[in-house]
Amino acid sequence: xxxxxxxxxFPRTGTNSLKRSLEMLGVTKCYHMKELLTHPDxxxxxxQLETTGTTDWDTLxxxxxxxxxxxxxxxxxxxxxxxxxxxxxxxxxxFDSWYKSVKSTIWTAGPQTLGQKLMMMxxxxxxxxxxxxxxxxxxxxxEFWGRQFQNxxxxxxxxKEVFERHIEEVKAYVPSDQLLVYDxxxxxxxxxxxxxVPEPTEELPHLxxxxxxxxxxxxxxxxxxxxxx
Numbered sequence: 001x002x003x004x005x006x007x008x009x010f011p012r013t014g015t016n017s018l019k020r021s022l023e024m025l026g027v028t029k030c031y032h033m034k035e036l037l038t039h040p041d042x043x044x045x046x047x048q049l050e051t052t053g054t055t056d057w058d059t060l061x062x063x064x065x066x067x068x069x070x071x072x073x074x075x076x077x078x079x080x081x082x083x084x085x086x087x088x089x090x091x092x093x094x095f096d097s098w099y100k101s102v103k104s105t106i107w108t109a110g111p112q113t114l115g116q117k118l119m120m121m122x123x124x125x126x127x128x129x130x131x132x133x134x135x136x137x138x139x140x141x142x143e144f145w146g147r148q149f150q151n152x153x154x155x156x157x158x159x160k161e162v163f164e165r166h167i168e169e170v171k172a173y174v175p176s177d178q179l180l181v182y183d184x185x186x187x188x189x190x191x192x193x194x195x196x197v198p199e200p201t202e203e204l205p206h207l208x209x210x211x212x213x214x215x216x217x218x219x220x221x222x223x224x225x226x227x228x229x
Contacts, residue, residue: 003061003083005030005195007068008076008170009091010163011144012101014184015069016207018091018191021184022066024205025197030066033140040132043139046071049078050143057082074143077173087194088174090181092167095160106144107153 005027009015019030036042042060049055061067067079068091080086145153148166152158171181180194184206188199 003065003067003079003086005066006072006076006079006083006086006088007066007091008073008088008174009068009182010073010098010166011070011106012098013091013093014182014206015091017184017205018089018182019066019068020205020207021188021191022068024200024202025192025195027066027195029064030068031061031064031072032067032069033071036071036136037133040136043132043136046139049075050139053078054082070140070144074148076170080174086178088170088179089191089194090167090170090174090179092181092183095163098163099156099159102153106140 005022007015007018007030009018011033016032016034019032022030036046045055045060067073068089072079076088080088145151149159149162167181171179180190182190182194184204187204191204192199
């Protein structure tokens with residue numbers, strides 16, 4: 001099975017809604033960050049891609065036809081090189097609302113207090129899966145906060161520059177006939193036109209709202225399962 005759709009948008013730009021929408025439109029399984037957190041044994045495949053520019057694509061995407069969100073989007077160029085006929089969707093969002101959303105979700109996702117950190121350390125000592133999940137979170141910190149935002153995310157002006165530059169770089173790199181710049185608030189029409197499929201009768205799903213994020217992540221760490229939000 002080959003990747004047909006590559007997501008190039010930042011997390012918190014409607015990527016979870018896009019994932020569900022693509023699957024409703026017939027794209028068989030879309031890889032999203034929650035896939036990695038649910039199956040942290042896949043982390044070495046991502047680390048290989050991070051360090052070498054390639055990986056065992058067939059193993060990584062066995063059963064998948066789409067990618068969205070982290071850890072896929074930073075490597076959209078490598079994805080497009082591997083899957084040159086794939087369509088690319090760049091999800092976008094107003095920067096101010098995006099920045100506020102990220103600061104209240106991903107930015108504060110890990111243990112914050114000393115007690116929470118000590119509790120997590122205890123769980124790491126006794127649960128190998130938790131250790132692997134923490135390894136995935138460290139990968140996020142290194143690649144997203146470190147490489148993408150140069151550990152300056154709290155500098156809002158700088159973060160805006162990075163956010164806007166990424167959009168322009170994707171638009172410049174991806175051939176225009178393979179690229180959709182998409183705000184999920186636009187609904188089904190542009191997405192379905194781009195993919196050449198009919199519009200569903202159901203409304204486009206809007207998932208992973210800010211107020212659900214921490215509960216969702218805590219549930220995954222505890223059980224290895226992430227409920228849709």
